[in-house]
């Protein structure tokens with residue numbers, strides 16, 4: 053599903069510029085940009101139900117192990133938030149949210165056929181960073197796969213498990229501050245571009261910390277529902293919810309559109325050999341292909357578990373009352389359950405290289 057090359061991007065029909073980055077990708081030397089996008093997802097002739105994959109929900113019933121209560125948290129409307137730099141990240145860090153993050157990981161492993169990253173870092177990497185590591189699930193799996201490497205996961209919030217492979221370490225830190233590490237083979241970000249405020253600064257830190265020839269990778273959801281077959285109307289209430297979420301994130305200095313716009317930022321930071329894969333993820337079980345139906349169920353579930361968080365800090369930032377917020381959510385939830393609407397999200401997989409011989413002038 054990722055075989056089409058730049059120039060073969062006609063199937064991208066979103067109206068918010070999500071794919072402009074890839075469409076305008078012209079190979080340049082030495083700053084190469086290769087963009088690939090998946091074709092439209094074929095819909096099943098009959099809409100399947102979510103119960104086809106009943107067993108998967110059991111996989112996520114257990115809570116992820118968390119660090120001890122020496123770390124303080126704040127509580128709002130029954131949800132727990134980080135206390136380090138409290139307010140920076142408007143999404144909870146409780147067990148419910150951690151399960152959701154792990155489900156996103158499972159979804160991406162299905163989508164990428166188990167590939168943890170695309171950057172060609174070779175078989176023997178020594179240092180890998182996972183920036184905004186969350187539950188640390190990606191860092192732990194990479195640690196198991198690459199015993200040669202030291203994996204450092206950093207996050208604002210200490211929710212990572214205590215028992216991890218010996219080559220994996222977690223620290224609580226703010227990646228928007230200076231990074232005190234060097235000679236890195238891979239700096240990995242996932243679901244981070246839309247929540248960081250100073251992305252040029254962070255890309256600059258990553259550039260500095262990489263060894264010459266090292267790679268950066270950003271795996272990102274573009275936060276705007278798309279549709280290729282006209283089944284999602286302009287007044288679609290799920291789409292409207294995401295429009296509001298975009299406005300709310302802006303109030304926190306975040307951009308839900310940024311995942312599609314990273315190329316100039318990577319260039320400005322000094323990266324070359326820029327690649328971008330765009331993959332479509334159905335929201336719900338409407339796809340014909342069974343794997344895509346499973347991925348769609350994961351996506352629908354993580355979205356269904358995410359949207360209540362919008363009624364907290366994000367919609368509060370828009371000045372919405374709780375009643376207004378809950379009504380908006382209820383309509384969006386109802387829309388999400390309509391399997392006749394073939395919505396999908398674009399996922400952007402960017403990877404780019406620090407030049408071997410110093411910074412390239414573009």
Ligand SMILES: C[S@@+](CC[C@H](N)C(=O)[O-])C[C@H]1O[C@@H](n2cnc3c(N)ncnc32)[C@H](O)[C@@H]1O
Pocket residue numbers: 134140141153157183184185186187188189190206207208209225226227228241242243244247248
């Ligand atoms: C959406 S989660 C992504 C988790 C992880 N990358 C994954 O894909 O499983 C975002 C994470 O970034 C962390 N975060 C947000 N801002 C940060 C910052 N400035 N520095 C470090 N971590 C940050 C949050 O605490 C949260 O755990």
